[in-house]
Amino acid sequence: MQGLVSDDEFPAARPTKRRGRPPGPTKAMLERYDTVTAIVNETAPTSVRHTYYTAITRGIIPKDTGGSRSNYNKIQRAVLELRRSGQIPYSHIVDSTRWMRKPSSWSNIEHYLYNVQRSYRRDLWAHQDIDLEVWCESESIAGVLSAVTARWDVPLFPCHGYSSETFAWGAAQNWLGDDRDPVVLYVGDLDRHGKQIEVDLRNKLEGFYGSEVDWTRVGITEDQIKRHDLGGLATTDGHWEAEALPPDIMRADLAGAIESYVSPVALQAHEVAEGSEREIWAEIMETARGAL
DSSP: OOOOOGGGOOOOOOOOOOOOOOOOOOOOOHHHHHHHHHHHHHHHHBOHHHHHHHHHTTSSSSOTTOOOOOHHHHHHHHHHHHHTTTSSOOOGBBTTTTOOOOOOOOOOHHHHHHHHHHHOOTTTTTTEEEEEEEEEEHHHHHHHHHHHHTTOOEEEOOOSSSOHHHHHHHHHHHTOOOOEEEEEEEOBBBBBHHHHHHHHHHHHHHHHTTTEEEEEEEESSSSHHTTTTTTGGGGGGTBOOOOGGGGHHHHHHHHHHHTTTSSSHHHHHHHHHHHHHHHHHHHHHHHHHHHH
């Protein structure tokens, strides 16, 4: 019958090559994985970049040089495998570069009221003389700092490198519509490129605002490098990425900088007022439940 092909027309199958047993993990690899697990669990929330620099300070890997990323890639791979194996919780590594967009919605009115009551926060800065904001060079830094800015009810602005004029213009417009004086706390790399990004952002913001702004770099600084012995983490001579500063220190220094702008008396009054208003919300909820 035409169209059929006999077996002898097929090429002979190649014999299967037997492979030896894959090599097991080396002692160095096991030590690296144990150290990475400890680093992440001690400093979470953190980023892979922060973990890489901390691993260097603990002597588990050497610093990459000459444009190589081989040691960084080892840490990146270790973090991935440790998360997949459950030794590092996924929530411990931040990635704020991807996020979902969806309008808020609720299953019913009671659900809505419950969420309003639970999420209610009195604006800590509404009666202050300043409008405090935190700006940072990248999303990875923002993910490490967000717990602090959320705790202190401070806006956090990641620049993604050089900030767009639209982004800077919008921020300056908010300042112009506010009677308070703007204050910026900034976190970014300490190198020529990082300084240019900071200067470019400041020029844009102050240009659109029409006046100088109270501006403080809180990380990474030369003082932090000296105090925490980070000299060996320079990417090149005298150049440091912000992630060279351990995340717990970065958060602590930012929290201290924010707290320095808050009067203890004002903070106490704020907390008392917020507690009282939460009680009012509880009464509103009870009344609403009775009406539903």
